[in-house]
Amino acid sequence: xxxxxxxxxxxxxxxxxxxxxxxxxxxxxxxxxxxxxxxxxxxxxxxxxxxxxxxxxxxxxxxxxxxxxxxxxxxxxxxxxxxxxxxxxxxxxxxxxxxxxxxxxxxxxxxxxxxxxxxxxxxxxxxxxxxxxxxxxxxxxxxxxxxxxxxxxxxxxxxxxxxxxxxxxxxxxxxxxxxxxxxxxxxxxxxxxxxxxxxxxxxxxxxxxxxxx
Amino acid sequence: xxxxxxxxxxxxxxxxxxxxxxxxxxxxxxxxxxxxxxxxxxxxxxxxxxxxxxxxxxxxxxxxxxxxxxxxxxxxxxxxxxxxxxxxxxxxxxxxxxxxxxxxxxxxxxxxxxxxxxxxxxxxxxxxxxxxxxxxxxxxxxxxxxxxxxxxxxxxxxxxxxxxxxxxxxxxxxxxxxxxxxxxxxxxxxxxxxxxxxxxxxxxxxxxxxxxx
DNA sequence: CAAAAATAATGAGCTTACTCATTTTTCTAT
DNA sequence: ATAGAAAAATGAGTAAGCTCATTATTTTTG
Numbered sequence: 001x002x003x004x005x006x007x008x009x010x011x012x013x014x015x016x017x018x019x020x021x022x023x024x025x026x027x028x029x030x031x032x033x034x035x036x037x038x039x040x041x042x043x044x045x046x047x048x049x050x051x052x053x054x055x056x057x058x059x060x061x062x063x064x065x066x067x068x069x070x071x072x073x074x075x076x077x078x079x080x081x082x083x084x085x086x087x088x089x090x091x092x093x094x095x096x097x098x099x100x101x102x103x104x105x106x107x108x109x110x111x112x113x114x115x116x117x118x119x120x121x122x123x124x125x126x127x128x129x130x131x132x133x134x135x136x137x138x139x140x141x142x143x144x145x146x147x148x149x150x151x152x153x154x155x156x157x158x159x160x161x162x163x164x165x166x167x168x169x170x171x172x173x174x175x176x177x178x179x180x181x182x183x184x185x186x187x188x189x190x191x192x193x194x195x196x197x198x199x200x201x202x203x204x205x206x207x208x209x210x211x212x213x
Numbered sequence: 214x215x216x217x218x219x220x221x222x223x224x225x226x227x228x229x230x231x232x233x234x235x236x237x238x239x240x241x242x243x244x245x246x247x248x249x250x251x252x253x254x255x256x257x258x259x260x261x262x263x264x265x266x267x268x269x270x271x272x273x274x275x276x277x278x279x280x281x282x283x284x285x286x287x288x289x290x291x292x293x294x295x296x297x298x299x300x301x302x303x304x305x306x307x308x309x310x311x312x313x314x315x316x317x318x319x320x321x322x323x324x325x326x327x328x329x330x331x332x333x334x335x336x337x338x339x340x341x342x343x344x345x346x347x348x349x350x351x352x353x354x355x356x357x358x359x360x361x362x363x364x365x366x367x368x369x370x371x372x373x374x375x376x377x378x379x380x381x382x383x384x385x386x387x388x389x390x391x392x393x394x395x396x397x398x399x400x401x402x403x404x405x406x407x408x409x410x411x412x413x414x415x416x417x418x419x420x421x422x423x424x425x426x
Numbered sequence: 427c428a429a430a431a432a433t434a435a436t437g438a439g440c441t442t443a444c445t446c447a448t449t450t451t452t453c454t455a456t
Numbered sequence: 457a458t459a460g461a462a463a464a465a466t467g468a469g470t471a472a473g474c475t476c477a478t479t480a481t482t483t484t485t486g
Contacts, residue, residue, distance in 0.1 A: 009463075039442075118332075169382075194378045198411060
């Protein structure tokens with residue numbers, strides 16, 4: 001891990017970043033994103049108000065910083081939950097339901113995150129979001145690939161396109177859920193219906209059914 | 214049109230709203246959303262600074278107000294452009310390319326709009342966005358329905374699910390385009406690939422091809 | 427028509443994210 | 457070890473979105 005390789009300066013920066021991130025995480029969870037001021041975060045982290053902005057260009061940046069790691073965990077949990085299902089469609093639904101569960105635990109924060117994902121300003125932020133996306137669609141692609149072995153998906157189908165399309169469906173309906181267009185039951189129904197359609201396109205030609213549920 | 218039915222108070226409100234919306238539209242187009250202050254809008258509209266906020270709860274609300282009508286026009290143009298194509302897939306691509314063209318004319322503004330669509334705060338705003346969505350997916354559903362006659366789409370396929378799924382794909386990739394994850398060429402390629410997959414799921418069972426482009 | 431009630435407009439003031447000139451800390455070279 | 461350079465931290469200051477107590481306008485009532 002090359003721990004000793006950190007210079008004093010690097011060590012300080014690392015510690016300070018960790019303190020700021022931890023303080024922000026605690027405050028966001030406790031009083032919500034909008035109600036938390038950058039001054040409070042600075043106080044809790046033991047730094048001056050201006051220091052925040054050498055670690056995050058904007059308050060919104062903090063949101064991405066804080067939740068990047070947490071999201072990676074959620075995606076991993078989602079993968080495990082998906083594997084408990086035998087069929088691809090149910091795997092995909094379980095996968096995204098786990099992520100939706102996570103967001104439903106703190107809706108205002110999830111809304112703030114969603115907003116942020118729709119307006120990425122810095123290159124750093126874009127890199128973090130890209131990493132999350134790749135991780136997520138990578139897991140999906142693996143599930144789809146495995147379904148090729150069971151004959152549920154035709155071998156010729158492109159994995160990345162399929163994974164991306166499933167994610168697109170989820171992304172739209174998560175937006176609906178977070179912005180009050182859908183309740184959770186409607187969200188799940190929409191996900192199921194749309195996934196069924198997409199998976200019909202993935203199925204081998206001879207197995208295609210003429211009726212979509 | 215029941216023009217005479219407007220009371221003096223309603224007439225005043227209507228006029229003032231129109232002045233504010235027009236001023237905001239001009240200023241956003243001229244110097245961009247972020248660079249335009251609510252004070253400038255108020256001055257240009259000939260009202261006090263506080264008056265803005267009796268017509269729009271936030272500056273972001275103004276964005277929705279201003280562009281709602283414009284968007285309806287764009288969707289109508291998109292519909293006409295789509296009808297010039299014979300096949301459903303190309304119709305869908307043409308449809309969304311028209312909308313993407315519109316957004317590309319003013320990327321910063323489109324980004325601000327996209328951000329706003331991901332964080333709807335007031336009921337009024339939600340109603341405006343819902344109306345737009347319904348209009349858009351309604352046109353798509355009509356195109357899909359027409360494709361049933363040509364045999365491109367199986368008669369049993371659910372229109373709203375299909376339209377919604379196409380929109381989901383577009384929505385994700387527009388996000389990618391506006392946030393710099395995709396350039397325009399990548400956007401169109403992604404749209405084409407994903408639409409091809411979705412339409413494979415819509416196709417009649419016997420016509421399904423084993424290879425997706 | 428006058429008084430009272432309801433609605434709308436006003437703009438000074440507040441809050442808070444963010445900036446930037448200055449100061450402090452750390453690193454490097456001799 | 458010390459001077460000088462580079463990087464980081466600081467916090468007072470700024471700007472702008474938004475609030476709200478007050479004022480003005482319109483409608484309703486008697």
